[in-house]
Amino acid sequence: MAGEDAADGPNVGGRDPDALLARAGARGDPDQDQHFLVDDRVLDRIPTYATEAGIDLGHVLEIGAGNGALTDRLLAVADWVTAVERDPDLAAFLRTEFADAIEAGRLTVIEGDALEVDLPDYTASISNLPYGASSEILFRLLPAGKPLIAMVQAEFADRMAADPGSDDYGRLSVTAGHYADVEVVEPVPPEAFSPPPAVDSALVRALPREPNYTVPDDDFFLGFVKAVFTQRRKTVRNGIRNTAHISGLDDPDAVVDAADEELLRKRAGDLSPTDFAELASLAHEVGLDSDD
Numbered sequence: 401m402a403g404e405d406a407a408d409g410p411n412v413g414g415r416d417p418d419a420l421l422a423r424a425g426a427r428g429d430p431d432q433d434q435h436f437l438v439d440d441r442v443l444d445r446i447p448t449y450a451t452e453a454g455i456d457l458g459h460v461l462e463i464g465a466g467n468g469a470l471t472d473r474l475l476a477v478a479d480w481v482t483a484v485e486r487d488p489d490l491a492a493f494l495r496t497e498f499a500d501a502i503e504a505g506r507l508t509v510i511e512g513d514a515l516e517v518d519l520p521d522y523t524a525s526i527s528n529l530p531y532g533a534s535s536e537i538l539f540r541l542l543p544a545g546k547p548l549i550a551m552v553q554a555e556f557a558d559r560m561a562a563d564p565g566s567d568d569y570g571r572l573s574v575t576a577g578h579y580a581d582v583e584v585v586e587p588v589p590p591e592a593f594s595p596p597p598a599v600d601s602a603l604v605r606a607l608p609r610e611p612n613y614t615v616p617d618d619d620f621f622l623g624f625v626k627a628v629f630t631q632r633r634k635t636v637r638n639g640i641r642n643t644a645h646i647s648g649l650d651d652p653d654a655v656v657d658a659a660d661e662e663l664l665r666k667r668a669g670d671l672s673p674t675d676f677a678e679l680a681s682l683a684h685e686v687g688l689d690s691d692d
């Protein structure tokens with residue numbers, strides 16, 4: 401079990417992030433989404449967002465391990481960490497710096513693109529994500545139904561966790577909320593990173609659960625939500641009619657004819673996830689050709 405036994409020598413959990421950067425010889429290339437966490441307090445707090453929620457740390461997946469500052473903290477609490485890193489120099493550094501943990505079978509380094517490599521069967525993911533690919537990476541991870549803690553752009557975090565009717569509520573909120581309860585657990589300023597990103601950051605925690613609605617088909621539901629939000633300033637009636645090329649509906653008019661007038665008069669940003677599920681279920685029933 402995670403805890404004292406998981407500690408791998410006196411340094412694990414206490415490596416100085418600046419010293420790690422110096423040893424890695426990494427300057428951080430913003431074009432490669434390389435912004436390394438150098439604030440010890442933020443690094444130390446990240447695993448606590450998992451432990452306080454009782455998340456199983458048997459096998460933690462870290463995407464974008466970089467110089468290993470977070471990997472070090474994860475090794476202090478997890479039984480096993482799999483770290484994915486695309487930069488070959490950083491992956492090589494991780495293999496050297498954490499040779500003892502690798503030798504002990506507690507760390508696996510996967511060199512490659514997180515969107516392409518095979519992912520292991522992990523119990524939780526905890527990452528400081530490359531912002532350029534956060535959306536794609538998150539929507540690779542969330543359907544796995546495992547708890548997730550991720551550093552993302554603050555604005556992105558707010559949109560993930562937003563409630564219906566708020567300015568931040570949109571496709572991202574409904575899609576993330578389809579898989580998990582999402583909360584923003586900590587805002588993180590640019591100075592916590594080297595080099596500092598141009599944007600504010602935030603840590604989100606996503607705890608998987610079944611949605612409180614049912615849909616006939618996840619992909620159809622998510623495509624329908626995407627389609628209607630492309631017309632967020634229009635009424636839902638027009639949104640459904642105008643976006644059949646995105647939603648894949650064969651007969652959007654049949655959906656509009658059958659749907660509840662009160663929902664059709666609203667705009668996408670005012671529909672709850674349950675409203676979307678009701679409309680998508682109806683659309684699936686009456687808006688698709690039977691041979692689809």
Ligand SMILES: C[S@@+](CC[C@H](N)C(=O)[O-])C[C@H]1O[C@@H](n2cnc3c(N)ncnc32)[C@H](O)[C@@H]1O
Binds near residue numbers: 435436468469529
């Ligand atoms: C924001 S840095 C985080 C580094 C380190 N984990 C930390 O917390 O300081 C993101 C890391 O992801 C790596 N990266 C960028 N795109 C990636 C991708 N598609 N797949 C895997 N790693 C990627 C970068 O090389 C960089 O090391």
